Amino acid sequence: MLIERFFVGDGISHISYLVAGQTKAIVIDPKRDVNDYIRKAKELGVEIEAILVTHLHADFIGGHYELSEKTGAKLYLPAKQESKRAHIPVQEGDIIQIENIKIDVLDTPGHTPEHVSYVFTDLSRGEEPVAVFTGDTLFVGDVGRPDLFPDKKEELAKALYNSLQKLMGLPDFVEVYPAHGAGTLCGKALSTKRSSTIGYEKRFNKLLSLSEEDFIKSLLEGMPPAPDHFKRCSKINEEGAMFLSKLSSPKPLSVKEFENLIDDDRIVLDTRHYLTWIGGHIPNSLSMDYKFMPFSLFAGWILDPEKEILLVIDNSNEVDDIAIKLRRVGIDNIVGYIENHTFSWTKAGKPIKSFKAISPDTLEERLNDENILLLDVRSKSELRSGQIENSINIPLPELRERYIELDKDKDKEIIIYCGLGPRGALAASLLEKVGFENISVLAGGFTGWSNYKKSPLVCGR
Structure with a gap:
């Protein structure tokens, strides 16, 4: 046997x-x-x-x-x-x-x-x-x-x-x-x-x-x-789910085709590296780093299965693997993907949005700045390893409803951190969709901060 x-x-x-x-x-x-x-x-x-x-x-x-x-x-x-x-x-x-x-x-x-x-x-x-x-x-x-x-x-x-x-x-x-x-x-x-x-x-x-x-x-x-x-x-x-063999592969879309499909009934899902998304992305797209976060888990948790998915990807060789990771959690309505990721989008003169990625040394210099709000989107269990001082915790999935607790004042910068960085970008994309603009993400997350400090950290409130 x-x-x-x-x-x-x-x-x-x-x-x-x-x-x-x-x-x-x-x-x-x-x-x-x-x-x-x-x-x-x-x-x-x-x-x-x-x-x-x-x-x-x-x-x-x-x-x-x-x-x-x-x-x-x-x-x-x-x-x-x-x-x-x-x-x-x-x-x-x-x-x-x-x-x-x-x-x-x-x-x-x-x-x-x-x-x-x-x-x-x-x-x-x-x-x-x-x-x-x-x-x-x-x-x-x-x-x-x-x-x-x-x-x-x-x-x-x-x-x-x-x-x-x-x-x-x-x-x-x-x-x-x-x-x-x-x-x-x-x-x-x-x-x-x-x-x-x-x-x-x-x-x-x-x-x-x-x-x-x-x-x-x-x-x-x-x-x-x-x-x-x-x-x-x-x-x-x-x-019984629809058989995978009966579902079609996502098709490549031109910039014009992709743009014409964007509406409130569809989700633009950007699967590129989270720092790439932060540096430039299609407005109101959701960031889910395909390679460096628990992709299927958060796709099942965050995405609306009733909405069609438009993918922004790095490489067309990845599209079938991305599709199966989505379909393993019941996200089946994948329409297609943009060719040559956002290069073709910007080449066509289409609008992009960007946020800031900051490093731990920059954050340390600004910890006492009254014009920042430091947002920890890790799970409650992760807080046992410590928390950056003066940060507030709203676990990522809860942010979909609890964003109303945050100040939308454009002069108030929200700096987001998670464990490594990719969830921070996802959190930023969720906030962007509900109107927040002044957002930064701590590159490397709490892990990068801990390695930078190399010392016990003060737990936040």
């Missing part, structure tokens, strides 16, 4: 798997771009026989329906999901056997009500299980969050505690393969390690040693905010 892992980063940190036997293979929790599994199966000389889904994923769009149609593989979904699409429902006590691989289904609700886990036994080696695919019930060093259903969060936290006790009943040597690694918002503090064992988690996963009362309290306090796309993705995964 061979286990192949497929990892997607970009703030999703999704892990899916292909388990190969002698001639057949099983895919667990597939991503939306399913051709990778088909290619791997062909490379290994096996045929995809089954697709197993642990639960309705909230943070990405799954490819289970398309993979089933493309390969003819049987699709197994949790019975409590009650999907109306063609599938085989499974629940605790059910057994799936493919060649010498025996798969026992366990009900493991808690992260979601319908969640199941799959316990694999390689019968060619013995009668005891060797691996469990835990979805979002058990991570390495953490567990799934139970608060995605706010009205049921206490009930689900208790169910999660019981599900984990069930998993801890497996032999210590059983390998644990979760659906996410560090970087996801489906948990609070996942390890960077992407697999583990039951025995290792018993010993080192601190949540597993808590009493039920303390476990529930721990999970319901201090959980990071759930991004906007979580509810949307769950619904799409239940109903």
Whole structure:
């Protein structure tokens, strides 16, 4: 039995798997771009026989329906999901056997009500299980969050505690393969390690040693905010997304075509390096640095999925990769992209907007300037590492509503910082769209500031 892992980063940190036997293979929790599994199966000389889904994923769009149609593989979904699409429902006590691989289904609700886990036994080696695919019930060093259903969060936290006790009943040597690694918002503090064992988690996963009362309290306090796309993705995964193979590639647009498409019903999304955007961009475009920020996460969180997307890109070779990163979180309406990025735009004499990027030494000189407002757009959890003095904190996603707390006085300069810089540019672009003009971004963010100071920092208010 061979286990192949497929990892997607970009703030999703999704892990899916292909388990190969002698001639057949099983895919667990597939991503939306399913051709990778088909290619791997062909490379290994096996045929995809089954697709197993642990639960309705909230943070990405799954490819289970398309993979089933493309390969003819049987699709197994949790019975409590009650999907109306063609599938085989499974629940605790059910057994799936493919060649010498025996798969026992366990009900493991808690992260979601319908969640199941799959316990694999390689019968060619013995009668005891060797691996469990835990979805979002058990991570390495953490567990799934139970608060995605706010009205049921206490009930689900208790169910999660019981599900984990069930998993801890497996032999210590059983390998644990979760659906996410560090970087996801489906948990609070996942390890960077992407697999583990039951025995290792018993010993080192601190949540597993808590009493039920303390476990529930721990999970319901201090959980990071759930991004906007979580509810949307769950619904799409239940109903089934449009197959990627049926979506067209974004097309190149001339300056005239691009300009004629710009209106309130479309989003101009600039994916270039954040400092390039700061230096010159199409007015009211949103900055999402494709290479240096959790692109898929913030695209799902910030972009309106009902609006069409017009891309500003560095290189046409990147467009397909950018499109799949958007479509993994349900942003499908990508019309096209401007050729030669903003070079062609400025060459045609079209208007641009620019802000200032400042370095830490410049900021230090201005810290006591009454005409600046220092805005920290990092998450609450990031503030534990410190904060630049006299700054106020509004986490980036909250800025969409809380911008009304800021002074629009043109004489008041807003200097924005995040962790590294790209989120600061995104924040600047959000403020530009609601009328702010005097904006600067701290290049390098708090990381650059910390390296510049090389000393303990004063926490701000």
